[in-house]
Amino acid sequence: MQKLLITGASGFLGWNLCQVAAPAWEIYGTYFSRSTPIAGTTLLKVDLRQFQDLKNLFQTVRPDAVIHLAAQARLDRCQQEPEDSHLLNVTLAGNVAGLCADFAIPCVFTSTDQVFDGLNPPYRETDPVSPIQRYGEQKALAETEVLNRYPKTAVCRMPLMFGAVPPTASSFLQPFIQTLREGKELNLFVDEIRTPVSGTTAARGLLLALQTVQGLLHLGGRERISRYDFGRLMVEVLDLPATGIKPSRQQDFETSAPRPPDVSLDSSKAFALGYNPLSLREELSQLKGNV
Structure with a gap:
């Protein structure tokens, strides 16, 4: 090999x-x-x-x-x-x-x-x-x-x-899930769009x-989605408590580094080569029980 x-x-x-x-x-x-x-x-x-x-x-x-x-x-x-x-x-x-x-x-x-x-x-x-x-x-x-x-x-x-992780790392998914399972409030941006x-x-x-x-x-996905809408989908697919999710805007929080509002990627070139992301619902379903 x-x-x-x-x-x-x-x-x-x-x-x-x-x-x-x-x-x-x-x-x-x-x-x-x-x-x-x-x-x-x-x-x-x-x-x-x-x-x-x-x-x-x-x-x-x-x-x-x-x-x-x-x-x-x-x-x-x-x-x-x-x-x-x-x-x-x-x-x-x-x-x-x-x-x-x-x-x-x-x-x-x-x-x-x-x-x-x-x-x-x-x-x-x-x-x-x-x-x-x-x-x-x-x-x-x-x-x-x-x-x-x-x-x-x-x-x-x-x-x-996002996805399953080793003990040495994390994706944004794990803190989201932990926050909701602990019954805490999870503020997610409605004005940050990604793929x-x-x-x-x-x-x-x-x-x-x-x-x-x-x-x-x-190498983006096929769907443009806000962090807030992703969180709602995550709650639905992974059977998480939904009460903690709150819509918010980037301007509501101070960060050292500014965040661009919509950096959706057009990945048509990769799709034509055979890159084939599943839908976000399918991706999350495959993670059920592993996050």
Whole structure:
């Protein structure tokens, strides 16, 4: 079997990707501080910020392909710690792409729908980036850096993601569910629109991109939905208490990093390649009993 190197394997998307990819690949996954066993994956502790350590990783594993997920994805953390997050989100991404170019192997880099300002949705790959917060700015810079270093890279812009999680990570779904089960109030935005997918679906999209794509690709879901309406659907499908869900607006809450209102992705290009997200109702139904 060919070797697939996945950076950030202990995170939400990495954990899902390792499981989806396991039947077809010999998987090596990196982590930094927290690790949990993943069936079919050899986990390696590496400080990817250290270029020599990253280079040694490539020379030791000799991967046939790389999917680079490791990043600082917390919007407020990026806003508050710009230098540290730039090192992870921009410098590291460029270094990974450069090493993939040196080894002449397929590379996937995960970007985000946050590279857009949310004012002209839905967004296609050809639309200009327009980030409004530091995380989006860093990912937009990383896209340019990665493609300059290695034009054959598949740069996949990811939507809001949810699903089952390892002990080392979380999706937005788990805190929602816990809040409702504890009988607490859950404020969800009616004015933040996304195109969410499950971690499993996202993982399948990344593996498809690895085999078929060079350049930009959007991996959003088929449905545009607000966080509030997603919460209502979640309550219905997962049989959760509904009384705690309250509609709210972004302006009602102060955050360090601004949130764009509607970063829905037009993923027609991916759909034409065979990317096939289920409906959100189907995705949530498959999670029943596992979240």
